[in-house]
Each structure stands twice: as C-alpha cells, then as structure tokens.
Amino acid sequence: MTTLRVAIVDDHAMFRTGVRAEIDGPVDVVAEAEDVDSAVTVIAATQPDVVLLDVHMPGGGGLEVMRRLQARHPGTKFLALSVSDAAEDVIGIIRAGARGYVTKNISGPELLDAIGRVAAGDAVFSPRLAGFVLDAFAGTIEIAQVDEDLDRLTEREREVMRLIARGYAYKEVAKELFISIKTVETHVSSVLRKLQLSSRHELTRWANDRRLI
Structure with a gap:
C-alpha cells in the first residue's frame, strides 16, 4: 500500500x-x-x-x-x-x-x-x-452567534483564556502553548481587562456561560 x-x-x-x-x-x-x-x-x-x-x-x-x-x-x-x-x-x-x-x-x-x-x-x-x-x-446550539466580547480577544488570548478558565496554572498554560510564563501573565491581564473581569473565578464563569470550556 x-x-x-x-x-x-x-x-x-x-x-x-x-x-x-x-x-x-x-x-x-x-x-x-x-x-x-x-x-x-x-x-x-x-x-x-x-x-x-x-x-x-x-x-x-x-x-x-x-x-x-x-x-x-x-x-x-x-x-x-x-x-x-x-x-x-x-x-x-x-x-x-x-x-x-x-x-x-x-x-x-x-x-x-x-x-x-x-x-x-x-x-x-x-x-x-x-x-x-x-x-x-x-440545531441544539447556535454556533453562528458570535459574542462581541469574544471578538475583542486575539486568537492567542482566546487559547490562554480557555486554559485558564479550565483551571490550568500559568506554568501549565506556558507548557501547553509553548510560550513563556511571562507571556501567559501578559495575555491573562489583557483578557481580564478586555472582558472587564477581575479574577480567574469570574473568567471561568464567563467562559462557562458561553460554552467555551
């Protein structure tokens, strides 16, 4: 073959x-x-x-x-x-x-x-x-509906957001995405600022509400 x-x-x-x-x-x-x-x-x-x-x-x-x-x-x-x-x-x-x-x-x-x-x-x-x-x-879920908040995030910020929302530590996110811990911290700060959230707990709830994790 x-x-x-x-x-x-x-x-x-x-x-x-x-x-x-x-x-x-x-x-x-x-x-x-x-x-x-x-x-x-x-x-x-x-x-x-x-x-x-x-x-x-x-x-x-x-x-x-x-x-x-x-x-x-x-x-x-x-x-x-x-x-x-x-x-x-x-x-x-x-x-x-x-x-x-x-x-x-x-x-x-x-x-x-x-x-x-x-x-x-x-x-x-x-x-x-x-x-x-x-x-x-x-037709059970509507994929075409794009959340305006999610659109504010870059592709890399979305990846970091989902892993953080699932409970990954910064070190684990860095290993998963092949980036530095400092870069992870920068992305998390940017995500929280853009979404107007104040903690990882709020981020997890936000992501769950949108079926992102």
Whole structure:
C-alpha cells in the first residue's frame, strides 16, 4: 500500500517537531509550515494526502489555509489538530470542509489512525468534539452567534483564556502553548481587562456561560 503523504501546519516549531517524531515513518511527512502563507505555498508544491492543520495561526488561521487551497487542490484532506476544543472552532472548520478535528493531547498511534481514516474518507473527531458537531447540525446550539466580547480577544488570548478558565496554572498554560510564563501573565491581564473581569473565578464563569470550556 502506498505510504500516505502528510503536511504539518502549526505555528509552534517544537510542536511540529514532536508530531513529526511520532508519525514520520508510518506516514511520509513531506512538508511543514508555520503560518498561512507558507502553508499555502508548501501544500500547493507537495500536494500531500492529509494536512494536519492548526486552527489558530498568524495570517488568518486554518480556515484561511483551506479557503485558499480547496478549489485548486480538492484531493487534499484536512484534519484539524488544535489545542482548542471550543464549539465554535470545531464547527467553523468542519463547515469549511475539514474531515476531522482532534485535540493535541492525542497519542501518536491515535493520530496515525486518524490520519489513515481521514485519508480513506471517514470523518474523525475526538469523543467530546463529536457531540458539538451533532448538536450544531441538529440545531441544539447556535454556533453562528458570535459574542462581541469574544471578538475583542486575539486568537492567542482566546487559547490562554480557555486554559485558564479550565483551571490550568500559568506554568501549565506556558507548557501547553509553548510560550513563556511571562507571556501567559501578559495575555491573562489583557483578557481580564478586555472582558472587564477581575479574577480567574469570574473568567471561568464567563467562559462557562458561553460554552467555551
């Protein structure tokens, strides 16, 4: 059987290196990219079977990568691989045409299985995320409604906000997102200021009310 050709698109070099170490061999990692423009260039040049695509990146994120490539390269399948498991991220990228969505705590063997299934035409989701998809398309939750407060946050601030709201310590957030603790502190201060909140407790309640965690 022909070895599947895979591209890894993520703005964190250490994460790309870790994913490559886990999957290269059983699949052929033919390209890596760190932002939207480089992703579009290398995917067009290498035409992989499956693209592992981060949702939040500089230049417009995974949605912009898909928008630019799908018409020209319809045979390429996209599997979202993201730290975010928020409903609006999951539904947004699935509606745009991704064949699956898994979170970054997935194991190497599980990721290889997901790549193979997506390449074969299956839809693949982490268990918690499958419920979002079913609820959205059943009309149980309204994904199209974008909260004005959430729109004030940058993509990185949203990632930090969700982890903090789940009870992560600053050190854990830094490790998860491959950033410094000082950067985490800066983002948290910015999030609290933009949302007019005064504590992590209020942030958790705010995020829960919007089904963001």
